[in-house]
Amino acid sequence: MPSMSRKTIFVTGSSGLIGSEVCTHFHAQGWHVHGVDNNQRATFFGPQGDTRWNQQRLESTLANFTHHELDIRNRDGVLALIADVAPHAIVHTAAQPSHDRAAAIPFDDFDTNAVGTLNLLEALRQVSLETPFVHMSTNKVYGDLPNTIPLVELETRWEYKDSAYEHGIPETFGIDHSKHSLFGASKVAADVMVQEYGRYFGMPTCCLRGGCLTGPSHSGVELHGFLSYLVKANKAKKQYTVFGYKGKQVRDNIHSQDVAAFIARFIDSPREAAVYNIGGGKANSCSILEAFDMVAHATGIPMDFIYSDTARAGDHICYYSDLRKCRLIIPAGNQRCRWQRLSSRLRRRHDPR
Numbered sequence: 001m002p003s004m005s006r007k008t009i010f011v012t013g014s015s016g017l018i019g020s021e022v023c024t025h026f027h028a029q030g031w032h033v034h035g036v037d038n039n040q041r042a043t044f045f046g047p048q049g050d051t052r053w054n055q056q057r058l059e060s061t062l063a064n065f066t067h068h069e070l071d072i073r074n075r076d077g078v079l080a081l082i083a084d085v086a087p088h089a090i091v092h093t094a095a096q097p098s099h100d101r102a103a104a105i106p107f108d109d110f111d112t113n114a115v116g117t118l119n120l121l122e123a124l125r126q127v128s129l130e131t132p133f134v135h136m137s138t139n140k141v142y143g144d145l146p147n148t149i150p151l152v153e154l155e156t157r158w159e160y161k162d163s164a165y166e167h168g169i170p171e172t173f174g175i176d177h178s179k180h181s182l183f184g185a186s187k188v189a190a191d192v193m194v195q196e197y198g199r200y201f202g203m204p205t206c207c208l209r210g211g212c213l214t215g216p217s218h219s220g221v222e223l224h225g226f227l228s229y230l231v232k233a234n235k236a237k238k239q240y241t242v243f244g245y246k247g248k249q250v251r252d253n254i255h256s257q258d259v260a261a262f263i264a265r266f267i268d269s270p271r272e273a274a275v276y277n278i279g280g281g282k283a284n285s286c287s288i289l290e291a292f293d294m295v296a297h298a299t300g301i302p303m304d305f306i307y308s309d310t311a312r313a314g315d316h317i318c319y320y321s322d323l324r325k326c327r328l329i330i331p332a333g334n335q336r337c338r339w340q341r342l343s344s345r346l347r348r349r350h351d352p353r
């Protein structure tokens with residue numbers, strides 16, 4: 001069992017958006033942080049996806065941070081490192097994260113997302129059955145099934161017509177009989193395996209099915225990082241392509257600090273095979289057109305975009321998370337997230353009444 005002197009957390013994808021935020025959060029709570037990242041994001045997406053800057057930031061600002069240059073597909077390496085570190089918690093955020101990129105690199109996608117997750121779960125099981133394991137899953141595990149919910153078209157967005165979904169998509173929504181993209185399918189494999197290590201071995205595992213996650217540490221690229229890329233494109237006056245659904249497709253957005261805070265709550269009181277939809281919820285959702293408007297008001301730069309009639313395969317027309325299950329483990333009074341504060345500030349600028 002791990003030593004009790006200073007708690008140790010093992011974070012995969014530590015140079016990425018969520019991983020780096022988790023490292024910073026737990027370090028501030030006095031944990032020793034072991035980060036695993038091999039800058040695979042630069043291989044997936046090219047120089048704009050390079051996360052070395054973020055690794056260097058963590059190494060220079062967090063005294064009790066140790067970086068490990070390891071590929072999670074390296075099974076022997078993962079088994080040896082987890083046995084050596086014997087962490088008090090694992091947060092797994094390393095992934096091939098792009099819906100659209102996966103079709104061009106199916107082996108890399110599946111080996112990273114599905115097999116890499118299995119490597120970590122099994123390595124942990126061999127060390128401890130009590131250590132919490134938090135996995136960043138995705139709302140793409142629902143495939144395009146949310147698109148079967150009847151919708152109503154509003155001026156700037158699509159909205160659910162069926163009042164059963166007035167709070168958004170719950171964790172009980174079906175995950176099969178739909179088109180996922182290869183990315184969605186590899187994430188389903190990981191999600192189900194994480195649940196299975198919880199149910200079958202009684203381990204405290206958790207899947208967080210994210211909506212759009214955002215924050216300052218995202219190395220946003222066109223194929224991944226919705227708000228990060230959108231803001232970058234706006235500021236660089238670069239043309240943005242909207243794919244289908246009239247630009248009215250809706251995503252819910254959550255700040256990476258809120259995700260890290262939620263993960264800490266789960267690790268404080270873990271349970272077996274937990275699944276949560278984590279996102280901004282309805283209050284923090286926006287369509288692409290609405291996001292253009294908010295960003296243009298914030299920067300003063302009109303958004304330059306073109307429209308393509310071809311929607312991304314398996315893209316959600318309207319998706320926001322039902323946060324009621326998540327809220328059960330967040331203390332009352334702390335439920336207004338950072339994106340909500342940001343969007344209400346932007347709305348005030350927009351409509352000063």
Ligand SMILES: NC(=O)c1ccc[n+]([C@@H]2O[C@H](COP(=O)([O-])OP(=O)(O)OC[C@H]3O[C@@H](n4cnc5c(N)ncnc54)[C@H](O)[C@@H]3O)[C@@H](O)[C@H]2O)c1
Nearest residue numbers: 013015016017018038039040041071072094095136210213
């Ligand atoms: N960002 C979003 O909007 C979003 C939405 C839903 C779900 N998620 C999920 O959340 C998780 C984190 O997303 P993110 O936005 O922080 O991604 P990110 O790409 O910013 O970070 C992932 C990190 O993992 C590293 N990595 C990738 N493959 C690796 C490998 N084989 N070995 C070691 N390191 C590897 C990358 O170099 C990168 O630094 C992912 O599982 C993603 O699918 C993200």
